[in-house]
Structure formats: structure tokens, C-alpha cells
Amino acid sequence: MGIARSTYYDQPETAVDDTALVETMGEISDSFEAYGYRRMQAALRQRGILVNHKKVRRLMREHDLQPRIRRRFIATTESDHELPIFPNLAKNVTPDGPNQLWVSDITYVTIAAGFVYVAVILDAWSRKVLVTPSVGRSTRA
Template sequence: MARHRTHSIDLKRQVAQDYLAGETLHSLARRHDQSRNLVRIGIQKFEAGAFDNEAGSGDRVPKAGSEARTKAEKRDYIRRHRPRGISVAEGCRLLGIARSTYYDKPATRIDDTALVETMATISDSFEAYGYRRMQAALRHRGFVVNHKNIRRLMREHGLQPRRRRRYIATTDGDHELLIFPNLAKDIVPDGPNQLWVADITYVAITAGFVCVAVMLDAWSRMVVGYAIGRSIDVRLTLAALRSAIEKRKPPPGCVHHTDCGSQYAAGRDRQALAEHSFVGSMKRRGNPYDNAKAESFMKTLKVKAVYLMAYETFENVGADLP
């Protein structure tokens, strides 16, 4: 009776690797004096990870074979044990994972200490930044962080936005002057000088306030005219309008949209609009959404420029804001 022969794990592994490298079953069976069926069984065991018993405990194959492994375990196994004759694509196919999983870089946890230090630096420079702007600023510095984590850290470390506000009304709608209808609500500009929007705001200084009137092109949201003054009256709004006309020279029919304040409803302002063939338009009283683009610009101006500078004099404002 023929004696039963045993083959080492190393030999079985080498046979399977030679097969996967391209050698045929017939050639392998002849070279190693084995039956083709035995060679085939060895290859199947190799693909299932059954020849890894000599590896450390972290590399052992579960009883269920490769199917019981997570994608991360399969990826790590391919990286450490892939034979030279097997490509990455073939190794991923054998273990049932996408090739992109092999190249995936494991996420590394960001140290909260370094993150908070960076957030504090940003907050010192931009004290009005909320969590959304903070997230964008961190991304520019190479930190990709979930917004919920940013909100938590800002709350725990006192980095909430700080805004200095002294509110004062800029719209005097309690008058009997004529009001233009709201034409802007039906206009979607597709080019420049079709719709201009205007608004007025205050800039706080040590001794009081500085008045700023701004004119925007609604299509590009570019500032086309502005004026700075010590008092809020029709002279301020006219100065902003005239600077915009001189700069852009709009065609007849351009819509001039404002709030319904007395400055914009004054006879001198209406006369200037008629002289330059503007079409007047005003938002409804108490509805800031009717002039949202101008309101949004004023908010951005305050947050990104005014609140950060803490102007002291009229001259400071006039030198910096333009």
C-alpha cells in the first residue's frame, strides 16, 4: 500500500501563487508530482486564506474564511501578504473588495488641541465668525472637520461670535410722499445695468455714527456707487446715485430699487431718476426680503469690515471703507 504523502504549507502556498501567476494546472501537477484535483484544492484554500496560520494572531483567518473579514481587514491583508505575481486588481477581486478600497487612506483623528488653537487664531482675527465661516476657514488651513464638532468646540472654549451692535433705524417710512410700486420682484436680470438696488446703513464711531449709502448692480452684486456722510438725508442718497451714474452710464429703463424711506421718496431723488430715465421701484414696508441683495451686502460689510475695525473717527471710515 502506497504511503500517504504530506506537503508543507509553504509548498502549497507556492503552488497556488505559481498558478495565479499564470502557470497551468497540468504543468504544476507534473512538476510537483501531484494530481490536478489536489492542486486545485490547494489553490482554493489559498484564496480563502487557509494558509495564513503561521501569521500572528491579528492576521489569522476566521473559520468562515475571507467572507468573515471586514473590508479594512481584507485591505490590510492584501497590503501585507499579496504575492509578487498577483496584481492589486486580482488580489482585490479574490477577496471581494473594490480596488479603490485598497488605495483608500484610513481617516486619522484630528487632535482637538491643535484644532482649538487654530480656531482661536481665526476667532481673534474674525471675531464675528460663526460655525459655518469657521468651518470654511479651517478647510483653507487643511482641517476637514464636521460642523457639529466645530459648534461643540466653539461653545466649550468660548469662541462664539462676538458682535458689537448699536441699532439705529435708517428707514423713515412714516411720510406721505409718493411710493413707487415694487417692480423688482418680477425681474430676474440676465446682464448688467438692468436692476440697481440701494440701501443705507450706519457705521458706529466713538463720537456717534457715520452714514453710508450704497448702490449695487443686482446682476453682478458689484458696488456701482456709494457715498459717505455725517447725516442721513437726500443729499447722501443722491451722491451715491450720481457716482453710480458717472461710473456705469446705464441705459434708459434701468430699474432703481430701494426701500420706501423718505430719502428715496424725496422729490429731488425722484427728479434725478427721471432726468436719467430710471424706472423707480420700492419694497413693501417692513419686508426686508424685497430688498434682500442690498440688505445682505450691508450685513456682510458690517461683519467682515466694520465690526472688526472699531472705527473712531469719520476720517477713519472714509479712508478705509472705499
């Protein structure tokens, strides 16, 4: 015949229509809105559509099919209680020198083993740290 043997095994390339691809990606995105381009490509592959990951990323960006990122919210303050609420004594104070008004705050920092609490005392005028931060480890797992 005069053709190479590999021609028999070579599959013809069928170009995927972008509009049909975007519609399919939209259906997948509606069902699974947290899917990024990797999962989107895997879902397309399950439906029999083979597309390059670069094309999937480009089409997702152009057609606003970006994944919705859901972050966990941890409430650290509970304001709905019957305990006394102390007034803010520093509300109308404007310091004009150091050591007239100190402010403090406590927060937590997430680490691999959970989180730790950090407490800091600042001079409100110079915003310098007055007390070395004390770090306490959480007892919760």
C-alpha cells in the same frame, strides 16, 4: 492580493487632536471675531483641516469662541443742543381715572424698504390707545 480595488483609493482617517484644533480655532477667532461655525469651518478647510460642522459648533460653544455680533446703532435723539427743553409736566401726576393724563411717543419701525415712523397717543391710566397710529414713510433711502 485579495483586497478590494477601492482600498487603494481610500484615504486613511487621521483624527484631529481637539486641543490643536481649538488652538487653531482660537487664532482664527482672534483675527476674525465675527466668524460663526460656517466661516470657521471654511477657514479650517483652507488650512487643510477637515472637521465636521457639528464638531466645530460644539468646540466653539464649549470654549467660548462664539462670534461677537455687532449691531448698528442709530441715534434718533440729539440732546446736545441750545434749543429750549420743556419740563415734564406729568412727572408728579398719578391718574386715578381715565382721560386725566395722555402720553404719546414717536418711534420708527424698520421695514424692507427702509423704515417708517409710528406715533401713538395712550391714556396713562388705562394704557389704551386713544388715537389710531399714524404711519409716515421716511423720505430717506
